[in-house]
Amino acid sequence: MASACDMKNRIQGHPCFGGNHHKNGRMHLAVAPQCNIKCGYCTRKHDCANESRPGVTSRLLTPQEAIVKVREVMASPVVGPIIKVIGIAGPGDPLANEQTFETFELVKKDFPHLMLCMSTNGLLLPESIDRLYEMGLHSLTVTINAVDPEVGAQIYRHVIYHGHHYTGVEGAQILIANQFEGLKRAAELGLTIKVNTVLVPGVNDDQVPLIAERVKKLGAFVMNIMPLIPQAELAHIEAPDEQRLAEVRKANEAIIGQFSHCKQCRADAIGLIGQDVTVGESACAVPTQG
Numbered sequence: 373m374a375s376a377c378d379m380k381n382r383i384q385g386h387p388c389f390g391g392n393h394h395k396n397g398r399m400h401l402a403v404a405p406q407c408n409i410k411c412g413y414c415t416r417k418h419d420c421a422n423e424s425r426p427g428v429t430s431r432l433l434t435p436q437e438a439i440v441k442v443r444e445v446m447a448s449p450v451v452g453p454i455i456k457v458i459g460i461a462g463p464g465d466p467l468a469n470e471q472t473f474e475t476f477e478l479v480k481k482d483f484p485h486l487m488l489c490m491s492t493n494g495l496l497l498p499e500s501i502d503r504l505y506e507m508g509l510h511s512l513t514v515t516i517n518a519v520d521p522e523v524g525a526q527i528y529r530h531v532i533y534h535g536h537h538y539t540g541v542e543g544a545q546i547l548i549a550n551q552f553e554g555l556k557r558a559a560e561l562g563l564t565i566k567v568n569t570v571l572v573p574g575v576n577d578d579q580v581p582l583i584a585e586r587v588k589k590l591g592a593f594v595m596n597i598m599p600l601i602p603q604a605e606l607a608h609i610e611a612p613d614e615q616r617l618a619e620v621r622k623a624n625e626a627i628i629g630q631f632s633h634c635k636q637c638r639a640d641a642i643g644l645i646g647q648d649v650t651v652g653e654s655a656c657a658v659p660t661q662g
């Protein structure tokens with residue numbers, strides 16, 4: 373596990389890990405269409421709610437199209453200098469798509485100075501972490517919404533793992549076990565880790581401190597508690613308001629540092645957090661909401 377000093381050096385410039393987000397930006401590449409689970413708050417028609425604002429359709433890119441896009445953005449005198457991170461965050465789960473690895477390899481070859489960042493639901497993390505590490509992944513986000521499978525069963529409709537379809541507590545159990553196991557191994561390898569937790573009022577409120585404690589102990593660096601965007605099976609649940617969100621973050625900040633500038637970016641966002649830009653024919657013309 374990395375020391376606090378190593379960690380501080382590693383996050384320099386990463387806008388989602390405490391690097392100056394007014395100065396440093398990220399570019400997401402929407403190359404990962406498939407997902408291996410079904411979160412109750414996801415419509416699957418749009419971006420992954422792990423890291424994106426649902427309701428805005430992305431244009432999928434092939435790895436080749438993605439690297440062309442990166443070259444174009446990095447050549448822009450306005451946007452190029454602010455991009456410090458290349459992230460893959462959907463629209464499905466990056467680890468369920470081989471294109472994720474192909475794309476990172478292409479980016480690494482052309483732009484070795486850019487940080488590679490990925491957000492996953494964690495189902496395939498234990499079996500993918502060595503490959504990600506060897507590829508040079510800098511930072512990892514795992515979305516963890518529950519510690520107890522009984523609660524997870526209220527959030528995840530199904531889990532498809534190694535060709536088998538699991539539902540209810542059984543599915544949640546597999547997912548949650550893999551999330552923590554993958555996170556632990558990522559921390560042992562020295563990756564910089566953030567945990568996203570979608571706050572689903574009335575469902576996982578009491579899980580948040582349990583998640584915070586467990587991931588801190590396993591080596592996560594920061595936690596990002598995000599508000600539920602009510603839709604799909606969880607459309608009937610009211611989103612937590614700003615005040616409630618602030619309370620929950622405050623209640624957990626003594627356990628693990630809290631990231632509070634998240635804008636639930638699209639899977640194809642480019643630029644500073646919350647101030648996305650359009651470059652060429654990018655599908656990121658619609659700015660993210662604050």
Ligand code: CLF
Nearest residue numbers: 388398423459489634635636637
């Ligand atoms: Fe992208 Fe996510 Fe990497 Fe950041 S976003 S993959 S860690 S480079 Fe950042 Fe956007 Fe919030 Fe994500 S503001 S949704 S936390």
Ligand code: SF4
Nearest residue numbers: 407410411414420421
């Ligand atoms: Fe949707 Fe992401 Fe959940 Fe998959 S992991 S169901 S894409 S929110």
